[in-house]
Amino acid sequence: MLRPRLHEQLSHHFGFSEFREGQKEIIEDVLQGQDVLGILPTGVGKSLCYQLPSLLMHGTTLVVSPLISLMVDQVKQLKAKGYKSVIALNSFMDYRERTAALNQLNHYRLIYVSPEMLQNPKIEKTLHTLDVSLFVIDEAHCISQWGHEFRTDYLKMDQVIEKVGNPPVLALSATAAPDVQKDIKKQLGRTNMIDHIYPMDKPNISFAVEFHEHQDDKKGRIRHMLAAQRLPTMIYFSSRQSAELVAEELNIALDQRVAFYHGGMEQMDRLLVQQQFMKDQLDVICCTSAFGMGVDKPNIRRVIHYHFPTQVESYIQEIGRAGRDGKPCASIVMYTPHDQLLPKMLMERELPEESAIERLFAWLTNHSALLSDEEMHEQLQLSESQWNFLKYQLEETQVILQSKVMFDVELWNKAKMHIRANLRKRWNYKNEKFHQMRDWLYFTGCRRLKLYEPFQEGVRNAEVDCCDHCGFTIDDAQLMEEEAADEITHNSWDVRLKRIFLQESINE
Amino acid sequence: MFAAILLDCIQSIQGERSISGIHNLIQGKKSSQTLQDARLYKLERYFGIYPSLSKLNAHKTAESLERRNFIRFNQENHPVLTDEGEKYLEDSFMKDGNFFSGMEHHRNIILFEKRLRLLIQTVTHSELKDFAFLPIVEDPSVQAWMKRLYRNNVISDLLTSLYEELNSVLSALSHLEAELFTRRLTGGGLIGETREQLAHDYHLSVEDVDLLIKHALFYMYRITLSRQENYPALTLCLEGMAKETLITSSAKQTLQWLNIGLSLEDIVQKRRLKLSTIQDHVVEAALIDPSFDIDGFISKEGQKDILTTLENLNTNKLKKLFEALDHNYNYFEIRLVVASSKHTFKEDRHAPSSTS
Numbered sequence: 062m063l064r065p066r067l068h069e070q071l072s073h074h075f076g077f078s079e080f081r082e083g084q085k086e087i088i089e090d091v092l093q094g095q096d097v098l099g100i101l102p103t104g105v106g107k108s109l110c111y112q113l114p115s116l117l118m119h120g121t122t123l124v125v126s127p128l129i130s131l132m133v134d135q136v137k138q139l140k141a142k143g144y145k146s147v148i149a150l151n152s153f154m155d156y157r158e159r160t161a162a163l164n165q166l167n168h169y170r171l172i173y174v175s176p177e178m179l180q181n182p183k184i185e186k187t188l189h190t191l192d193v194s195l196f197v198i199d200e201a202h203c204i205s206q207w208g209h210e211f212r213t214d215y216l217k218m219d220q221v222i223e224k225v226g227n228p229p230v231l232a233l234s235a236t237a238a239p240d241v242q243k244d245i246k247k248q249l250g251r252t253n254m255i256d257h258i259y260p261m262d263k264p265n266i267s268f269a270v271e272f273h274e275h276q277d278d279k280k281g282r283i284r285h286m287l288a289a290q291r292l293p294t295m296i297y298f299s300s301r302q303s304a305e306l307v308a309e310e311l312n313i314a315l316d317q318r319v320a321f322y323h324g325g326m327e328q329m330d331r332l333l334v335q336q337q338f339m340k341d342q343l344d345v346i347c348c349t350s351a352f353g354m355g356v357d358k359p360n361i362r363r364v365i366h367y368h369f370p371t372q373v374e375s376y377i378q379e380i381g382r383a384g385r386d387g388k389p390c391a392s393i394v395m396y397t398p399h400d401q402l403l404p405k406m407l408m409e410r411e412l413p414e415e416s417a418i419e420r421l422f423a424w425l426t427n428h429s430a431l432l433s434d435e436e437m438h439e440q441l442q443l444s445e446s447q448w449n450f451l452k453y454q455l456e457e458t459q460v461i462l463q464s465k466v467m468f469d470v471e472l473w474n475k476a477k478m479h480i481r482a483n484l485r486k487r488w489n490y491k492n493e494k495f496h497q498m499r500d501w502l503y504f505t506g507c508r509r510l511k512l513y514e515p516f517q518e519g520v521r522n523a524e525v526d527c528c529d530h531c532g533f534t535i536d537d538a539q540l541m542e543e544e545a546a547d548e549i550t551h552n553s554w555d556v557r558l559k560r561i562f563l564q565e566s567i568n569e
Numbered sequence: 570m571f572a573a574i575l576l577d578c579i580q581s582i583q584g585e586r587s588i589s590g591i592h593n594l595i596q597g598k599k600s601s602q603t604l605q606d607a608r609l610y611k612l613e614r615y616f617g618i619y620p621s622l623s624k625l626n627a628h629k630t631a632e633s634l635e636r637r638n639f640i641r642f643n644q645e646n647h648p649v650l651t652d653e654g655e656k657y658l659e660d661s662f663m664k665d666g667n668f669f670s671g672m673e674h675h676r677n678i679i680l681f682e683k684r685l686r687l688l689i690q691t692v693t694h695s696e697l698k699d700f701a702f703l704p705i706v707e708d709p710s711v712q713a714w715m716k717r718l719y720r721n722n723v724i725s726d727l728l729t730s731l732y733e734e735l736n737s738v739l740s741a742l743s744h745l746e747a748e749l750f751t752r753r754l755t756g757g758g759l760i761g762e763t764r765e766q767l768a769h770d771y772h773l774s775v776e777d778v779d780l781l782i783k784h785a786l787f788y789m790y791r792i793t794l795s796r797q798e799n800y801p802a803l804t805l806c807l808e809g810m811a812k813e814t815l816i817t818s819s820a821k822q823t824l825q826w827l828n829i830g831l832s833l834e835d836i837v838q839k840r841r842l843k844l845s846t847i848q849d850h851v852v853e854a855a856l857i858d859p860s861f862d863i864d865g866f867i868s869k870e871g872q873k874d875i876l877t878t879l880e881n882l883n884t885n886k887l888k889k890l891f892e893a894l895d896h897n898y899n900y901f902e903i904r905l906v907v908a909s910s911k912h913t914f915k916e917d918r919h920a921p922s923s924t925s
C-alpha cells in the first residue's frame with residue numbers, strides 16, 4: 062500500500078528512481094513507528110533512511126552524529142539540494158548563533174546534533190519542547206567503539222531518548238558485529254529493535270597487504286604506485302605530522318596534486334582540500350581518520366593505509382570511501398614491524414593505567430568537589446579520554462554526585478573494585494580488537510572471507526580479483542582508466558581570474 | 570614579507586620590547602599595553618593584521634632573523650636591528666608601498682575578505698546556473714548579507730564589473746601578490762588552494778602567503794574606500810562597516826564609571842579589580858580618544874614637566890623617564906602624559922594611489 066507512494070516521494074524529493082537494497086524495508090518500518098537497527102554497507106545510502114522519513118512525518122527528526130564535520134557537510138549538501146529546514150547544532154557555533162538557532166528550533170524538520178551537545182542543559186531544555194517523531198543514531202557502532210572511553214555521553218543516550226518523549230529509534234551502521242549490535246540495543250534501552258541486517262562486504266574491492274622493512278620502503282612503494290597509475294587515492298595515517306610529511310614528499314616527487322587533511326587545519330583550508338578532492342582537482346589526499354566517515358566521493362579507486370587502524374571496524378569504515386560508484390577499487394595496507402607500536406600508543410593515550418585509580422582516589426581524599434575538566438587533566442596527568450573514562454566511572458559508582466565528592470569508605474572500596482574491573486575489561490576488549498586487526502594483516506588465506514567473518518556468514522562473490530591470497534596484485538590491477546583529470550597547468554593570475562569569471566568564452 | 574614586517578617593528582621599537590610584545594601587536598591582542606605600544610612606536614599599521622599568528626612562529630622567525638644576522642638580542646633579551654638588518658629592510662617590499670592600516674581597518678578587512686570571497690563565488694556560480702555550490706564562507710552573517718544582495722537582485726549583472734575591478738586592482742599589486750590572491754579564490758567551478766599548497770608552489774612560508782594575501786586585501790579595501798565611484802562592485806562589500814572602536818569592553822566600563830564622577834579608588838572597589846588595571850584603562854582611553862581629558866589625573870605643570878623631559882630624552886622607556894624626573898611623578902602619571910601626547914603628532918594616513 063505504501064510502496065507506490067514511497068517511490069513517488071523518492072523521485073520527487075531526491076531524484077532517484079529506485080531504492081537501493083534495504084532502504085525501502087527500513088523506511089517502511091520507520092514510518093510504522095518501529096524501532097529499527099539498520100546495518101547497510103558503506104556508501105549504499107543510509108542517510109536516506111531518515112532523510113526521506115523526516116519529510117514524510119509530522120514532527121522533528123533528531124539525528125545524533127559523531128563528527129561535527131560530517132554533520133556540517135550533510136547539512137550543506139542537503140541545503141544545496143534544496144532541503145532548507147535542516148540544521149546542525151555544533152560546538153563551532155558561537156553564543157549568538159546558537160541562541161538564534163535554539164529560539165527557532167521548532168522550525169526545523171531535521172536536526173543534527175552531537176552526543177555532547179545533547180548534554181548541554183540549554184539545548185536539552187529546548188529539545189524537550191520539540192515534538193520529536195524520530196530519533197536517529199548514525200554510525201551507531203560509535204556507542205560501542207568510543208562510548209566507553211572518550212565519548213561517554215554516548216552512554217547516556219537512553220536517558221535523552223526518554224526525555225524527548227520516547228520516540229521511535231533508528232540506529233544505523235555499516236560496521237557492527239553481532240556483539241556490537243547487542244551492545245547498541247542495550248545502551249539505547251531498546252532490546253527489541255527490529256533488525257535489518259544486510260551483508261556488508263563490498264564485491265568491487267580487492268585487498269592487499271604489503272610487508273616492508275622500513276618507513277622509507279613504504280614511501281618509495283607509494284611513489285611507484287601513484288606514478289604508475291594516476292587515480293583518485295586516499296592515504297591514511299595515524300598522525301598529523303606523518304600525513305603532512307609524506308604529502309610534501311609526494312608533491313615534490315610526483316607530477317600530481319597531493320594535499321594533506323587533518324583536524325588541526327584552518328576551517329577554510331579544510332573545506333578547500335575536501336572540495337578540490339571532490340571536484341577531481343586533487344589526485345591524492347594524505348589524511349588522518351578526521352577525513353573519512355561519511356565522505357561521499359564516487360570515484361576513489363585506491364585507499365592506502367600507511368598506518369593500519371586499531372580495529373577492523375575502523376578499517377572497514379575507511380575502505381568504505383573507495384568505489385562508491387560500484388566500479389573496481391583496491392585497498393592496500395602497508396606494514397612494517399615497527400608499526401605495531403603506534404596503535405599501542407594510541408590505545409594507551411585513550412585508556413588510563415590501573416595506577417591512575419589510586420592517584421585519583423588520593424586526590425579525592427583531599428578535595429570536596431571536582432575541578433574543571435582541564436584542571437583535572439592537569440592535576441592527575443591524564444589525557445582527555447582517560448579522564449572522561451574515569452569521570453564517567455565516578456559518576457556511575459556515585460562517588461561523585463553533581464561534581465561533589467561523596468565520602469564513604471565502603472562506597473569507595475566498592476567503587477575502586479568496580480572501576481578496576483571495568484578498566485581491565487576495556488583493556489582486554491581493545492587488545493582483542495587490535496589483535497583481530499593484526500591477525501588479519503598476517504592472515505594467509507582469503508582476506509575477504511576473513512575480514513567479514515566476525516560480522517556475517519560468508520561473502521558474496523567478488524566482482525574483481527579478490528585479494529593477494531586469491532591472486533590479486535595491485536601492479537596489474539585494472540582500476541579503470543579514468544578520463545585523465547585536468548592537466549596541472551599553472552596559468553598566470555590574469556588567466557586564472559578570467560577563468561573564474563568565465564570571461565574566456567565571451568571575449569575569445 | 571613576514572621577516573620585513575618583524576624587522577620594521579623591531580626598528581621602530583629600538584630594543585624596548587620583546588618578541589612577545591611584537592607578536593601581541595601583530596596578532597592584535599586587545600590589551601591596554603599592546604594598544605599603547607602600537608601608538609607609542611607608531612606601529613598602528615601592523616596592529617591586528619595577523620590574528621592567527623602563533624607565538625611559536627613569531628619566535629621561530631625571529632630566531633632565523635638572528636641566524637641571518639639581521640637582528641641581535643640586547644641584555645633584556647629584546648631584539649635590536651643590525652646594520653645588515655637595516656639594509657635588508659630598506660630593500661624589502663616596503664619600498665613599493667605599504668598599505669597595511671591595521672589599527673584602523675583590521676576588523677573590517679576580515680569582514681571585507683569574507684564578503685568578497687562569497688560574492689565572487691555566488692556571482693560566478695549564478696552565471697553557471699549552478700545554485701547547489703557549497704559556500705566557501707561559513708559565517709552565517711555573511712551568508713545572510715549575500716542572500717539579501719541576491720534577493721534584491723543586486724548581483725545579476727555584476728560578473729563583468731567585478732571582474733574588471735579585480736583585474737585593475739590586482740594589476741597594481743606585485744605579481745606575487747596577484748598570483749597568490751587569485752589562486753586562493755574559489756569560483757566559476759574552480760576551487761581555491763590552501764595556504765600550504767601555495768607556500769609549496771611559490772617556495773614561501775605559510776606566514777608569507779597569509780600576509781601577502783592580507784596585504785592585497787588591505788590595498789583593495791582602501792582603494793575601494795577612497796574611490797567608491799570607480800569600484801561599485803567592490804564597494805558592495807563595504808556596506809555598513811563602522812569605524813573601529815578599539816577600546817576594550819572592560820576599559821569602556823571603567824570610563825562609564827569615571828564619567829559619572831567616581832574616583833579611581835571607587836572603581837577599584839566597585840569592579841573588584843586591581844588599581845593598576847583601572848589605571849591601564851585610563852591610559853588606554855587617553856591613547857585612543859584625542860578628546861580624553863587627563864587634567865583630572867595630573868596637574869598642568871606636571872604635564873609640561875613630563876613632556877619636556879620626554880622630548881629631551883627622546884625615549885619611550887618609562888623607567889628612564891621616571892628616573893630623569895627624579896621620581897617626582899609615578900608611572901601612571903608618566904604613561905598618561907606620554908599617551909595623550911601622541912595625538913599631537915599626526916599619523917600618516919595617505920589613501921593608496923593606484924599607480925604605486
Ligand SMILES: Nc1ncnc2c1ncn2[C@@H]1O[C@H](COP(=O)(O)OP(=O)(O)OP(=O)(O)O)[C@@H](O)[C@H]1O
Pocket residue numbers: 077078079080081084101102103104105106107108109235354355356357381
Ligand atoms: N536510492 C538511491 N539511488 C541512487 N543514489 C542513492 C540512493 N540512495 C542514496 N544514494 C546516494 O548514495 C550516496 C551515499 O549515501 P550515504 O552517504 O547516505 O551513504 P552511507 O550509507 O551513509 O555511507 P557511509 O557508511 O559511508 O556513511 C549518496 O551520494 C546518496 O545521494
Ligand SMILES: [Mg+2]
Pocket residue numbers: 107108199355
Ligand atoms: Mg553515512
Ligand SMILES: [Zn+2]
Pocket residue numbers: 506507508509510527528529530531
Ligand atoms: Zn580472497
